[in-house]
Amino acid sequence: MSIQFYDTPSRAKRAFEPLIPGLVRMYSCGPTVWDFSHIGNFRCFLFYDVLKRYLRYRGFRVEHVMNLTDVDDRIVQQVNDKRATLEAYVKTFIDGFFVDIDALQIVRADHYPRATQHIPEMIELISRLIDNGVAYEREGSVYFAISRFPGYGDFAHLDVTGMRAGARVDTDKYDKDDVRDFVLWKAWIETDGELAWDSPWGRGRPGWHLECSCMSMKYLGETFDIHTGGVDLVFPHHQNEIAQSEGATGKQFARFWMHNEFINIDGVGMSKSLGNNLRLRDIRAGDDAAQRHDDITGFRYFVVTNHYRTTLNFSREALDGATNARQRLNKLYARLVTLGTDGNDLDGSNWAQQVDAARVAFVEAMDDDLNAPRAMASVFGVAAAVERALSATSLSQASAALVAAFLAEVDAVLGILDEAGTTADIVIYNPELPEALDQMLHERQRARDLKQWARSDELRDTLAEAGVAVIDTPEGPTWTWTGSTSS
Numbered sequence: 123m124s125i126q127f128y129d130t131p132s133r134a135k136r137a138f139e140p141l142i143p144g145l146v147r148m149y150s151c152g153p154t155v156w157d158f159s160h161i162g163n164f165r166c167f168l169f170y171d172v173l174k175r176y177l178r179y180r181g182f183r184v185e186h187v188m189n190l191t192d193v194d195d196r197i198v199q200q201v202n203d204k205r206a207t208l209e210a211y212v213k214t215f216i217d218g219f220f221v222d223i224d225a226l227q228i229v230r231a232d233h234y235p236r237a238t239q240h241i242p243e244m245i246e247l248i249s250r251l252i253d254n255g256v257a258y259e260r261e262g263s264v265y266f267a268i269s270r271f272p273g274y275g276d277f278a279h280l281d282v283t284g285m286r287a288g289a290r291v292d293t294d295k296y297d298k299d300d301v302r303d304f305v306l307w308k309a310w311i312e313t314d315g316e317l318a319w320d321s322p323w324g325r326g327r328p329g330w331h332l333e334c335s336c337m338s339m340k341y342l343g344e345t346f347d348i349h350t351g352g353v354d355l356v357f358p359h360h361q362n363e364i365a366q367s368e369g370a371t372g373k374q375f376a377r378f379w380m381h382n383e384f385i386n387i388d389g390v391g392m393s394k395s396l397g398n399n400l401r402l403r404d405i406r407a408g409d410d411a412a413q414r415h416d417d418i419t420g421f422r423y424f425v426v427t428n429h430y431r432t433t434l435n436f437s438r439e440a441l442d443g444a445t446n447a448r449q450r451l452n453k454l455y456a457r458l459v460t461l462g463t464d465g466n467d468l469d470g471s472n473w474a475q476q477v478d479a480a481r482v483a484f485v486e487a488m489d490d491d492l493n494a495p496r497a498m499a500s501v502f503g504v505a506a507a508v509e510r511a512l513s514a515t516s517l518s519q520a521s522a523a524l525v526a527a528f529l530a531e532v533d534a535v536l537g538i539l540d541e542a543g544t545t546a547d548i549v550i551y552n553p554e555l556p557e558a559l560d561q562m563l564h565e566r567q568r569a570r571d572l573k574q575w576a577r578s579d580e581l582r583d584t585l586a587e588a589g590v591a592v593i594d595t596p597e598g599p600t601w602t603w604t605g606s607t608s609s
């Protein structure tokens with residue numbers, strides 16, 4: 123059984139294994155903090171969250187980085203219009219972002235790098251691209267030369283030979299060798315006001331695509347495992363990230379690309395001009411705290427129990443439906459953990475077997491490109507059977523505990539119950555050590571037998587990195603998962 127993820131450039135599901143056994147390095151395009159994030163953005167961040175939680179459940183440690191875009195045309199304009207400082211302006215939206223992700227119980231990333239705090243690294247990356255002959259300077263701006271990067275367009279399956287400026291690879295108004303070239307460094311113009319940084323090409327600011335190449339490679343290395351984002355970013359943003367990163371390093375950038383579909387509202391796309399740009403705080407019915415909690419967790423339930431690659435339509439009815447389904451599981455869980463009277467399991471009910479089968483079905487569905495709807499069908503199968511047994515008082519406390527433990531595991535992955543625990547004590551479903559780690563464990567033992575202590579310590583550290591603690595016993599080494607170490 124292996125995990126399969128749909129990889130955008132392959133247009134197919136591929137078996138997933140990280141480059142470093144046991145450790146998944148993952149980068150996600152984060153919010154542009156020019157405004158509060160809307161529920162579409164949160165669909166995206168919830169997709170990252172379930173992906174990360176599921177990888178942890180399957181025994182991987184996950185190193186996760188999400189950028190905060192804190193300089194772009196909109197921010198520059200707002201800061202100058204409002205005569206604010208950039209710091210003061212973006213603070214409101216960065217703070218708001220963290221309040222919202224906490225309310226949604228999204229596990230925090232390990233790093234949230236901000237573009238404006240990585241200007242020297244971005245300048246260095248641009249210099250590397252110029253040295254490699256794939257970027258050039260014009261009147262204080264620097265552009266990426268698409269014609270010098272063979273395969274530009276392959277990622278998004280686009281034929282770019284006849285592409286014009288109108289195709290929106292880049293919409294700035296500076297002179298370039300080729301209309302298709304996109305900007306890496308934008309020379310200062312009058313409307314930028316004070317918002318400019320020094321560079322070898324004069325004052326200016328970085329292009330948007332550059333920050334993701336720069337900050338992902340800084341925190342995760344030149345080649346890492348998974349890059350995520352919404353489908354709107356496939357082109358040009360992610361294609362340009364690949365060109366910039368691979369144009370600099372000559373190595374593969376991200377090994378898997380995963381993209382979530384959009385969420386619409388009552389059948390139409392969200393936009394400021396339509397006035398249907400819902401923020402998280404807009405979906406609650408009133409100021410009542412319990413209602414707010416129900417709506418926000420109901421929204422989470424709605425998003426995470428649907429498939430991340432289907433377009434979702436948000437409506438009050440959809441939210442109510444999700445809230446009801448969530449409450450049903452919540453109530454069931456509460457009854458199971460507080461079961462006062464010990465019923466008698468019916469002959470042949472074999473709850474251990476039923477729960478195991480449901481767990482296997484849950485894992486198989488999630489292994490199959492995070493098929494949450496199918497995974498939830500197995501959860502509701504058991505839930506319905508248990509509800510029947512409870513109303514007939516034919517459930518023992520021991521069986522109730524087995525079912526509750528399974529629901530807590532489901533909760534560790536999807537984060538949908540109120541009381542099942544926190545992600546800090548996430549359960550790990552991985553009865554076996556992956557082969558590469560198993561070999562490392564044996565190699566460490568051989569090193570010990572040969573008294574090669576430095577080598578054996580080194581392997582112990584590598585195993586620890588992958589979340590495996592080695593325990594030496596008189597009968598030889600054993601191991602245990604140390605659980606999540608990434609947050």
Ligand code: AMP
Nearest residue numbers: 152153154162163165166351352384385
């Ligand atoms: P932004 O703040 O616009 O840079 O977007 C942050 C993330 O949200 C990006 O990965 C987008 O692809 C994603 N996103 C934007 N709108 C939606 C939507 N309606 N549904 C799902 N994801 C979205």
Ligand code: ZN
Nearest residue numbers: 151152334359
């Ligand atoms: Zn990005």
